[in-house]
Amino acid sequence: MKRACLILLPAVVLACAGLTGCNDESKPAFTRINVTPGCGVVPLLVEGYAVVSGGDEGGSPTGGNNNLDITWSFGDGHTANTSIAYNRYTDPGDYLVTVRAEDPSGNTTTITYPVRALADSLVIEAFSNFPGGIVTTADTIRFDCLASSCDIDPDTYVPDDPATAIDEEMSGDYVKLSFKWDMDYGFLDEGDPFNPDDDEWFQYVYSTKNPVFSFPEAGEYDVVLAMTYPAWAVTRRDTLHFVVSEAP
Template sequence: MTVDRTPPTVATVRGNRTVDEDTAVAFDGTNSTDGVGVANYSWVFGDGATATGETVSHAFADPGTYTVTLTATDVAGNANATNLTVTVEDVPENTGGGGFRPLPDTTDPTADAGRDRTVTTGTAFSFDGTNSTDDVEITAYLWDVDGDGATELTGPEPTYRFQNSGTYDVTLTVSDRNGNTDSDDVAVVVEPADGTGSDGGSDGESDDDGSGPGDGDGSDESDTDGGTEVDADDGASEDGTDDSETGGGADDGSPGFGVAVALVGVVLGTAVVRRSAR
């Protein structure tokens, strides 16, 4: 009795190929030969799936590179195998009407709001979200500047001016075209601009140079009051012309006063002469 120890000759399966994902691919091992006869055809597709038969088909669900192995076994148990490589590509999904979109992407982007900053009030500066990344593409940059949950700025490098001093936690949220999102915060310390106070520089300058209403008017009033007081002291209170003191100016040295005195003297002299003659 002759024992068959010769393995089959496995068919040269059509060579390496590139196919689309989720597309059925035909494999054919019918050209395999053996002196007695091939009893079994076993296929291993490299993605966890297997099949048996001279001809089979298989669809690869995910993109990637797969090694497919065909093993042919004869009735005596002798076996031989051959391999081929199948490259599976990602294919856009048909959305109808001739449009296509990529298959769903579930990978979140990575947001990067940039380094912490220190700026002064009223000074324009730019945020920097350009180091944010995604496996496909970032389609939106949304900036919440004041922490209220609303978007004040958009874009990777928006410009902003803070009008009030303080520390602000600014949030950048990025999203990709499939709606995956990620957020990152950046701290911005806003300091008052040089030479300004809480009410602005103009009020402080007015207080310092004395040009305000209180300081300027005070000096003017001091001079005016002094003049008024001087005028009052040099006036009626010192010149004796007030009717309440003189009775209308009888002692002002006028000629009428001298005549009256002379007449009084004449009358008194006449009286004396008459008294002597008696």
């Protein structure tokens, strides 16, 4: 969204021993397949390279692999018929690349490989236990967030207390990130109401992944999450709007 940059992942090398049909020379079998990068930001250009052996090597080749026909399906409607193929993903999403080899006798073998195309180098989402944002001053709001990138799996975080999902210590890929939740609420040291033109006010800001907060006063507030990936010097923000009324 904000900038496009490719995140290169190592090529995946699959040994023949792990593929069905390797021991039967009457059928074609993949001995190696590379799809790089396996993840990146759209527009994402990937290169696929397949090596196949075995099967009936007679006939006229289109793939250059022992007279075997190599067909690529990139999961976005695009296809190719060659040993080395290229595709450009323009829409974010998870795609399954399917490679099929067929010999002149009709023997086939197929293998798949996942590719992830991201809208941004760091995709984040902030949310709470009040998705509509309508609360009272008596409500306890539990905030949380998700992050996704080529080397951050959003599902690797496991809280110490699953019942409350509150955890001061990060886990999984979230240890790579830093968090700043600005609750859009503050007060002066003397306890006076919040005054944005005064330099001596205290603002509620949290640096945990999932803080808990209650608004002391009625009003409308925009809670802003700023998530930073220091290794890339990338910061992304998400905002939650709350309408707070006095508790009955």
